[in-house]
Amino acid sequence: SPNKDAIEMATRVEQSYQKVMALWHQLHVNTKSLISWNYLRKDLDLVKTWNLEKLRSSAPGECHQVMKTLQAHYEDFLQDSRDSLVFSVSDRLRLEEEVEACEACKTHFQHLMKSIENEDKEETVAKMYISELKNIRLRLEECEQRLVKRIQSPASSRTDKDARQDNALRIAEQERTQEDLQQLRSEFDVVSTKCNSFLHQSPSGSSVPSLRSELNLLVEKIDHVYGLSTVYLNKLKTIDVIVRSIQDAELLVKGYEIKLSQEEAVPADLSALES
Template identity: 40%
Template sequence: VNYDWSDRNTNMTVKKENYSGLMRELEQREKKVNDIQAMGDKLVRDGHPGKKTVEAFTAALQTQWSWILQLCCCVEAHLKENMAYYQFFADVKEAQDKMKKMQESMKKKYSCDRSTTATRLEDLLQDAVEEKEQLNEFKTLLNGLNKRSRSVIQLKPRNPTTPIKGKTPIQAVCDFKQQEITVHKGEECALLNNSQPFKWKVLNRSGNEAVVPSVCFLVPPVNKEAVDSVSSLDSNLQQMTSMWQMLHINLKSLLSWQYLTRDFTQIRSWNIAMLKTMKPEEYRLVMRNLEAHYQDFMRDSQDSQLFRPDDRMQVEDDYNKVSQHFDNLLRSMEKGQQDETLCKNYISEIKDLRLRIENCESQTVSRIRKPLDKEPLKECSQKWGEQQKVQGELEGLKKDLDKVSVKTQQVLASPQQPASAPVLRSELDVTVQKMDHVYMLSSVYLEKLKTVDMVIRNTQGAEGVLKQYEDCLREVQAVPSDVKEVEAQRSKLKVNK
């Protein structure tokens, strides 16, 4: 009866040992009580002269033994509730310690900045997923503690140093009867005064007041301290969850930024030559990754503590510049492919022109090497006419070559030279030189043909004059003897001249 079941007595081991000792003692005494009860019953049956005294004694013994058994039920109930009470608060304390340790670990572990590598961030994000599971486990634990908190009894009102206000509800854990009051097990009463640790002033449902052993009553839930402790844990869990979410957002934004920076560096290093060595699906995959990482960063960094609005604007500007760089490279490469096609077409045209020029050259050289025959004037005139046609063809070829040369120079002036540019330049130079040579050869040959024609014509004229002189001289049969006749002949020759 006089055992402290309040919050002052926290040693559950001693309480269990005392209860075990009490039960062992009761088992020993129960046999003696039963023996005495049996002896009294026998004396009463045998008609013992002190029958009434025996009956009174055995009845008192039975009453006392019943009271002891009731007290045992009370002790068992108090022990059970005490165990639940202290186990609950031990579990709360353990949960508090774990949450505090986890919170400190998260702050230390997930403190990252832009120098943290992508690999490290990936590992941390994986760890964060596992810790999210731990937070969910804490939530499950708190749900259990919250449910248990509603069934935790109150021990502080059992402490006389804790004054009560008004009527505190209490519950009987055994039947109790005395002259002033009768209480049945499970009945709800009101505690009026707890100034004595082992005797309480209580009020039953019938309105009767009495001072009764406090061991007969429990102070039932709700235990505000238990409920508040779980509420505190729940508040801490919410704070931890919010902190985890913020740290998780920071990690994701950093990882997106690292991926995006890596993409920026890779694409900035590209040039036309590198792009040509890559398969289209390769650089398209990189650009798709760039777009995905950019969208991830813009989403993740929106609520991140590590990136301000000006950081986001800078990343957006870098993204636009890198995308423009790739578009320029792609257009240049496509233009280079077009220029390559043009190069091959121009090479083909130039080769065709050179073949025609060489054909003109062949004709010209053939005419040069062929000497004039029996009728030089006629043959010379014929060669001149034929060469004029060649010269005309050369004039047309020269114009065509000039047009192709202008187009070719536009391609060769491009900053990104096609692969066939050296061949094109070489073919153009050779053909231009060939054109100049053949054109000059033809022009010189035509001039020479003019000169030869003039020489032939002049030669033929001189021969005619000589023939006239010969004819005139042939008409003179004899040399005149008279000076006057000689002068007359001389004057006649002068006239012919």
């Protein structure tokens, strides 16, 4: 017959083995739940650090991926902590509340991301308009330099044929400058309308103040240069009329002088001289 002591020993060994296996299984469950909790904790702590600057510097889709990973880690934790002795029901509830709070933040962050995207678009538009305005300003300054140089260069004080040619040349040059300025004004009117429409929407890009400043500066400058050019052109045309009148008068006087030189005596009657 079987040895009673041997049977009891075998039973005790079997029970000890089962206890060790149960302890090992519980240790495995506890460890696995701790690992899951650690992953989830890292995700939660990361989301709590998010702010506008962090969202701005993050790669496209990065925040969405973090939220997706957090949700997956939370589901893993719920599964792994079900039989764990490390986490109580209240622990699980607290973590659930934290996850729900992060989920609520997700909507807020989506609004922030949308706001950042809009701000970036506004910044791009503002910089584009600034570039267009600066291009117009550079061309305007070139016209202004040419105009000032002409105004400062002395005109001929003579009233002969060369003076008329010199003035005619100045008028032709100034009319070309005036056409350039009219073209610039037309271009500026188009860009100015777009800028004002954009600024009316109250954009928040960092370059918006620079755009507003550049626009206001150009409004004043283009009016000043165009006005100066118009005055100078009118002055040249007035000079041309005066020179022509003087030359016509000189021709008339010369005609009288020739007639007088041909007369033996100066006629008393003016009508005789004019005939």
